[in-house]
Amino acid sequence: MPHPHLPSGIRSRQIDVATGLNMHVLEAGEPGRPLVVLLHGFPELAYSWRKVMKPLADLGFHVVAPDQRGYGRTTGWDARFEGDLRSFSLSRIATDVLALVQALGASQVHAVIGHDFGSPVAGWCALTRPDVFRSCVMMSAPFRPAPPVGASKAGPPPFLAELAALERSRKHYVWYYSTAEANADMQNSPQGIRDFLRAYFHVKSGDWDGNRPYPLKAMTAEELARLPTYYVMDQGADMAATVAPFMPTPEQIAACSWLTDEDLAFYASEFGRTGFQGGLNWYRCTTVPGMQTDMELFAGRKLEVPCLFIAGDRDWGIHQTAGALNAMEAGIPAYRGTFLIPGAGHWVQQEAPEQVMDVLGRFL
Known part of the structure; x- marks a missing residue:
């Protein structure tokens, strides 16, 4: 069934990836160009990037936004409450992104950009595989490093x-x-x-x-x-x-x-x-003890690629975890700045796509 409601210049297709998903993606721009991957949050879809995909493609990028594990038209995930919870851990979601990049035939991602719960996924991609994900933009949810060893239990x-x-x-x-x-x-x-x-x-x-x-x-x-x-x-x-x-x-x-x-x-x-x-x-993996133990391997590791943070200045998500914004700003060596969009709330790339593109265009 064709994807409805798509702006001109955005295509829809299904891609089998090595983590077992048949992943639904939206894309704009031509394959072979530098790759930009867009990761949505909750309760959103690849569709939440519809307003910035064509403008990003117009800058010369191949832009790909998947429905992530658990969402939309991507299939192959366990929909049960009592199912395989560990398959929704941050590490597994990031591995889905790596598998998508490989399925696209790419070896590097010019920028991985995530919003809301997609923001920690983007950060985790860049933290664990800086050889693949060469820069990172996080939106609405500040980056939080890997938990100390033992903390996940x-x-x-x-x-x-x-x-x-x-x-x-x-x-x-x-x-x-x-x-x-x-x-x-x-x-x-x-x-x-x-x-x-x-x-x-x-x-x-x-x-x-x-x-x-x-x-x-x-x-x-x-x-x-x-x-x-x-x-x-x-x-x-x-x-x-x-x-x-x-x-x-x-x-x-x-x-x-x-x-x-x-x-x-x-x-x-x-x-x-x-x-x-x-x-x-995804949320349950942060509250059920033992679901994040694999992240402890990266305890103390810094996010080393160039990074940027964007949010609406009326987004409480910036501050829901006390101290997280300041810690991110101080803890990333190649930090390129915090940009708060006046008047926008949590859904920043939908509420204020022109202002978001202004910041992204300069960074990219």
Whole structure:
């Protein structure tokens, strides 16, 4: 079935890769040019890069954006909650990217660019295989280095119990996303998957007035409780109920040029078909002890390739982990700067593609 809604100049195809996936990719520009790989986050798809792919190709690159393991039209992954969780670890997802590069017949990637949960994947690609991934752009989620040896088997962080003990009892969204109920809560939400996604995209965007982020002092319950409820949820609420009060008005929807009804319909149809469990398994790998032990081999290793960070200045994702932004800026020797796009929220390459391209064009 052909991929709908694609801007002119973007093609769609399926590629078998050595990690066992039949990977759906969008691409622009001619093969043989320097390769740029774009990695989406949650709950997104290769489609989330639609506004920057042709402009990148116009700069002379072969641009490829896959639906990653667990998403969209890529097949060959385990969709069960009780399935092969380790296949969704950061190392395995990065190996999928390496396998895609090899399947494309390339030996090097000029730049690997990741947004949201795609950002740590991009960073991990560049950290572990700098011979292949020659530069890296991370968006919305600052790079965090490999865990110290032994850390991956530790139990839950103290702030979880502290959040639950607050007078207004709270929970952290990553641990909610790790529950068996999370997928059905969203896929079968009372408001319907389309309105759920509309509210979710809206409340994390620059369009919601409540997004006025600032750095947190520490990973304590008192500090974390300052985050919006889409990050630190009320104890009794699921994610569909959490975002429902922030459903934009018909006037706001009509004015939302960065996410049209047609765009939203495509996201809703894809996640309605696949569910969210594949993407949620990425989060579970960060909360289930022992799922990241293979990352410990790289403990203490620095990210050495030239790197850049881009986010909207109204994106709380920059600050959801206290100290992460400053640590990234200080810890990458070839760091090329932090660029915050005025007025944009979490979905920066969809909300402000021209400004993102301005930064990317100079870096690339």
